[in-house]
Amino acid sequence: MKIQVYAILSCFILSFDLVGQTAIDFTFTDTQGQQHQLYEDYLDQGKTVLVDFFFVDCPPCNVFAPLLQDIYVDWGEGQEDVEFFSLSTKAWDSNADVKGYEDMHGLTNPGAGVDGGALDIFTTYLESEFGPIFGSPYFMVIAPNGTVFTDVDGPGLLGRIDAINQAITDAIALTDTVVVEPDPVLTFNLDLKDTKGNQVNDVTYTLRSSEGSGPSYTITPDFFGNVTIIDFESTYPGLIDPVIAFTKDGNYLDGVFTTDIILIMRHLLGIQPFDKDYQFVAADVSNDLNVTAADMSIIRKNILQQQDGFPSGVSWKFNPSQVSIDPLSTHDIEFQVEAIKIGDVNRH
Numbered sequence: 001m002k003i004q005v006y007a008i009l010s011c012f013i014l015s016f017d018l019v020g021q022t023a024i025d026f027t028f029t030d031t032q033g034q035q036h037q038l039y040e041d042y043l044d045q046g047k048t049v050l051v052d053f054f055f056v057d058c059p060p061c062n063v064f065a066p067l068l069q070d071i072y073v074d075w076g077e078g079q080e081d082v083e084f085f086s087l088s089t090k091a092w093d094s095n096a097d098v099k100g101y102e103d104m105h106g107l108t109n110p111g112a113g114v115d116g117g118a119l120d121i122f123t124t125y126l127e128s129e130f131g132p133i134f135g136s137p138y139f140m141v142i143a144p145n146g147t148v149f150t151d152v153d154g155p156g157l158l159g160r161i162d163a164i165n166q167a168i169t170d171a172i173a174l175t176d177t178v179v180v181e182p183d184p185v186l187t188f189n190l191d192l193k194d195t196k197g198n199q200v201n202d203v204t205y206t207l208r209s210s211e212g213s214g215p216s217y218t219i220t221p222d223f224f225g226n227v228t229i230i231d232f233e234s235t236y237p238g239l240i241d242p243v244i245a246f247t248k249d250g251n252y253l254d255g256v257f258t259t260d261i262i263l264i265m266r267h268l269l270g271i272q273p274f275d276k277d278y279q280f281v282a283a284d285v286s287n288d289l290n291v292t293a294a295d296m297s298i299i300r301k302n303i304l305q306q307q308d309g310f311p312s313g314v315s316w317k318f319n320p321s322q323v324s325i326d327p328l329s330t331h332d333i334e335f336q337v338e339a340i341k342i343g344d345v346n347r348h
């Protein structure tokens with residue numbers, strides 16, 4: 001890359017180097033009190049930035065300043081996709097000194113002195129892979145993708161102007177080839193039905209970490225059970241191995257009648273054993289993973305209103321009780337979930 005750039009540019013006797021490292025972020029406060037952050041305010045917004053390292057008493061800087069202002073105006077004076085920063089490299093240039101310099105030359109681009117953070121930025125770049133930095137003014141151009149064109153210069157004032165214009169043009173051209181990754185979209189379908197294959201309403205869908213600690217979020221699938229999440233990490237931050245868990249409470253006596261007690265008894269006596277998986281879950285109202293006479297007793301007490309609710313504290317169970325979500329998945333996923341009404345072993 002570097003060799004090619006030299007080969008092409010040697011025809012124009014302009015030069016700049018491309019360093020194989022992206023720009024180091026920085027923030028400064030200009031002479032108007034405005035703060036500027038390189039990436040957040042500019043590069044990430046698709047803007048190209050020219051950095052002008054100068055100092056107030058530098059003769060070549062003073063000579064070039066009005067020409068730099070002309071170039072700045074040609075590139076939209078900061079109103080379009082190019083911005084210029086004039087940053088003093090000297091510890092004795094305050095923002096007030098730089099303000100005087102700006103006024104003297106009619107400069108309208110953001111500039112800063114030592115108290116605005118300019119020297120820190122210069123020192124950072126000087127001591128980085130982007131150094132050494134010789135001469136004042138010294139120009140570098142930073143493309144929106146972070147590529148830095150260092151030591152932008154050419155022979156004489158016109159050569160310098162051409163080099164700056166060329167570097168900005170090349171930086172913008174780099175932008176044009178940047179592929180903007182769309183936010184990842186995660187889609188899945190929660191096909192949640194009861195044991196008769198009917199849709200179940202009033203289910204709470206909780207998105208949380210599989211361990212159960214940390215943040216949790218309630219999500220709402222559409223009528224068909226579809227969930228679409230754009231940029232999962234930003235929308236639901238702080239989740240580790242995310243899962244969706246299901247809960248449905250209330251109306252614990254729905255579908256629970258004396259016939260259910262009789263069916264459990266017939267199962268226990270071996271007269272009419274359960275033949276559906278859901279029946280074992282539904283019959284176990286005591287939540288001890290066994291179907292026993294104790295389950296019959298609890299149901300009876302509830303029907304007679306001697307007891308209010310089941311020991312599990314829920315009126316529905318789900319198989320599976322939760323599903324794992326892969327936030328990076330790019331294809332549609334369908335989860336089949338069976339909702340089982342506790343206590344109702346014959347589904348009516």
Ligand SMILES: [Ca+2]
Binds near residue numbers: 288289292294
């Ligand atoms: Ca039980």
Ligand SMILES: [Ca+2]
Binds near residue numbers: 255256259343344
């Ligand atoms: Ca029933």
